[in-house]
Amino acid sequence: MSKEKIILGFETSCDETSVSLVKGSEVLVNLISSQVEEHKEFGGVVPEIASRAHVEKIRNLLHECLLQGKIQPESVDIIAATDGPGLAGSLIVGYNFAKSFAWSLNKPFYPIDHMVGHLVAPTLINKDLQPPFLSLLVSGGHTQIVLVEKWGRYKLFGQTIDDAAGEAFDKLSRYCGFGFPGGPAIQMIGENGNPDSVDLPRPTVKSSHDFSFSGLKTAAIYFLKELDGSTNKISKEDFAASYQEAIVDTLMRNFTKVLKETGVPIISGGGGVMANTRLREKMEALAEKSQIECHLPSVQLSTDNAAMICAAANKELISTDISRDIRLSSIIK
Numbered sequence: 100m101s102k103e104k105i106i107l108g109f110e111t112s113c114d115e116t117s118v119s120l121v122k123g124s125e126v127l128v129n130l131i132s133s134q135v136e137e138h139k140e141f142g143g144v145v146p147e148i149a150s151r152a153h154v155e156k157i158r159n160l161l162h163e164c165l166l167q168g169k170i171q172p173e174s175v176d177i178i179a180a181t182d183g184p185g186l187a188g189s190l191i192v193g194y195n196f197a198k199s200f201a202w203s204l205n206k207p208f209y210p211i212d213h214m215v216g217h218l219v220a221p222t223l224i225n226k227d228l229q230p231p232f233l234s235l236l237v238s239g240g241h242t243q244i245v246l247v248e249k250w251g252r253y254k255l256f257g258q259t260i261d262d263a264a265g266e267a268f269d270k271l272s273r274y275c276g277f278g279f280p281g282g283p284a285i286q287m288i289g290e291n292g293n294p295d296s297v298d299l300p301r302p303t304v305k306s307s308h309d310f311s312f313s314g315l316k317t318a319a320i321y322f323l324k325e326l327d328g329s330t331n332k333i334s335k336e337d338f339a340a341s342y343q344e345a346i347v348d349t350l351m352r353n354f355t356k357v358l359k360e361t362g363v364p365i366i367s368g369g370g371g372v373m374a375n376t377r378l379r380e381k382m383e384a385l386a387e388k389s390q391i392e393c394h395l396p397s398v399q400l401s402t403d404n405a406a407m408i409c410a411a412a413n414k415e416l417i418s419t420d421i422s423r424d425i426r427l428s429s430i431i432k
């Protein structure tokens with residue numbers, strides 16, 4: 100039996116600086132330094148601040164990661180880093196840092212696609228997870244229904260034509276002053292709210308399994324504007340719960356249709372929005388009803404982290420070049 104490889108991974112595509120050590124599919128250390136404090140006064144990620152924060156944090160995180168893992172740099176087999184998609188200035192920090200470190204140690208360097216990282220993250224929970232399976236990838240920049248036919252071979256069944264699911268949470272939260280990032284803020288406010296109290300649309304895109312969240316966000320904003328002038332009032336708890344329910348319903352409706360079409364025996368998911376409790380419940384319920392398996396990453400492995408980048412490197416799902424564009428989003432249907 101071949102020895103399990105020790106992989107050192109870096110993830111800096113947006114506002115989380117993360118350095119992790121994974122041995123095979125076992126997470127040894129997964130350090131994530133969030134920049135929420137740096138960005139929250141602006142209600143969104145400021146690219147320039149994000150890049151500078153990565154520069155400040157990455158060296159100490161690497162040091163701490165090796166220390167906690169009790170791993171000498173020479174014992175690392177592979178060094179991996181996210182090469183896109185994401186904020187260019189943020190990506191450059193982690194990518195160049197990791198590549199230089201690999202070069203200085205004479206170790207192989209694997210560039211990894213961020214969305215492939217999210218796709219593979221559930222293997223860190225269940226190392227036996229094998230394709231074919233259908234995955235719902237929902238992050239701040241992407242919303243995709245992907246059939247994994249085998250590792251490295253994907254079929255895209257639907258994606259957003261405007262805002263991503265995470266963006267729909269973030270933008271409304273910013274409008275309402277609920278907090279940043281919007282997903283966790285809306286989930287928390289809506290926790291005890293009534294999800295049926297506001298009648299919001301579940302937008303469809305004709306003749307496809309694509310999503311359109313921009314219309315939902317606009318409908319919610321119009322609803323609030325109309326409410327402003329009326330004597331009717333609605334609690335923010337009920338409003339947040341209803342908005343969350345509309346996003347989750349919209350995601351689940353298309354995902355369920357594709358599941359029926361493909362008939363795969365396993366469903367999965369990833370990306371920050373997969374940390375959402377209501378969405379996780381609905382994914383589990385769908386699997387139970389369909390009598391199939393559901394393998395979700397833990398909440399911590401759903402949002403951005405470098406362990407998922409190590410997981411993709413472990414399966415040799417390497418991007419070919421930083422200038423190429425074979426992102427999941429561009430794969431031909």
Ligand code: KG4
Nearest residue numbers: 238239265280282283371372374375402403
């Ligand atoms: O994957 P991710 O951490 O970063 C990107 O690749 O974009 O996803 C971030 C997104 C944000 O839009 C954030 O609001 C959303 O994930 N998010 C959530 C929750 N936690 C994070 N959305 C809904 N419910 C949550 N609990």
Ligand code: ZN
Nearest residue numbers: 238370371403
């Ligand atoms: Zn992500």
